[in-house]
Amino acid sequence: MVILYDGKLIALRKLSNKKSDTIATEIVTILTEKNIVPSIAVCDTEPTNTGHKNGVIARLQIKFPNIIYEPCRLHILDLVIKHQIISVFGSHSSSPNLSYPFIKTIQQNWSKFKDEIEYKMITEDLPNLSDFPGNDERRNDYRLLLCLVKAVHFLRSDKVMYKFHLPLHPPSVSQARWNSKAIF
Numbered sequence: 001m002v003i004l005y006d007g008k009l010i011a012l013r014k015l016s017n018k019k020s021d022t023i024a025t026e027i028v029t030i031l032t033e034k035n036i037v038p039s040i041a042v043c044d045t046e047p048t049n050t051g052h053k054n055g056v057i058a059r060l061q062i063k064f065p066n067i068i069y070e071p072c073r074l075h076i077l078d079l080v081i082k083h084q085i086i087s088v089f090g091s092h093s094s095s096p097n098l099s100y101p102f103i104k105t106i107q108q109n110w111s112k113f114k115d116e117i118e119y120k121m122i123t124e125d126l127p128n129l130s131d132f133p134g135n136d137e138r139r140n141d142y143r144l145l146l147c148l149v150k151a152v153h154f155l156r157s158d159k160v161m162y163k164f165h166l167p168l169h170p171p172s173v174s175q176a177r178w179n180s181k182a183i184f
Contacts, residue, residue, distance in 0.1 A: 001026060005036055020048045024059035031064075040068045044075040110170040117166060126150055126162040 001023060003011040011030045015022055031038060041057055043049045049056045050069070057069045106113060126147060147164040154162055 003027065003030055005034070005038070010034055010036075018048060020051065020054055020056045020059060023048070024056045027056070027060060028063050038064055038067050040070055042070045042072055045071050045079070107170045114166045114168075117161075118163075121161045121163040124160075124162055126164040127154065 001011070001013045001015055002009065003013075013026055013030075015026060038060075041060055043056065047055065050071075052058055057067075060067055127150075151162060151164060154160060
């Protein structure tokens with residue numbers, strides 16, 4: 001559990017379980033020890049946190065009646081993307097991985113897809129965009145996402161497929177990972 005207050009980390013704790021009572025008790029203990037009366041609580045929208053009777057927020061509101069709950073914006077955007085994907089592709093799975101036919105086709109034919117894309121690339125490296133984040137400190141899957149976004153940008157504006165590195169194996173198809181990249 002991570003607790004931030006006024007933009008600063010005030011607590012980082014490993015909890016014995018994920019029950020709302022355990023979480024709320026630990027939060028109240030930490031805030032009381034630090035003499036902090038919070039005005040807002042931000043967390044994901046899991047029922048453990050948001051249950052109207054026994055959720056963490058409901059329990060915090062007993063101790064801090066003026067506290068306001070605000071759902072994490074990243075989790076809200078994740079839900080919006082998830083529902084939009086379901087709307088467009090018409091299927092839903094309880095699997096944590098994206099389970100759409102085009103994903104399986106890309107995975108099964110990755111090396112052919114990679115060769116075909118790389119064949120169409122010119123020899124000049126993908127240019128940098130001044131208002132675009134750099135790649136040096138990023139994980140490989142995020143580097144791929146940034147390269148793809150830049151490649152699409154230049155393909156649309158310059159009508160040129162610049163050279164960039166595609167991974168040897170297909171990237172992760174975890175829905176959470178791809179949704180977080182889409183949000184990013």
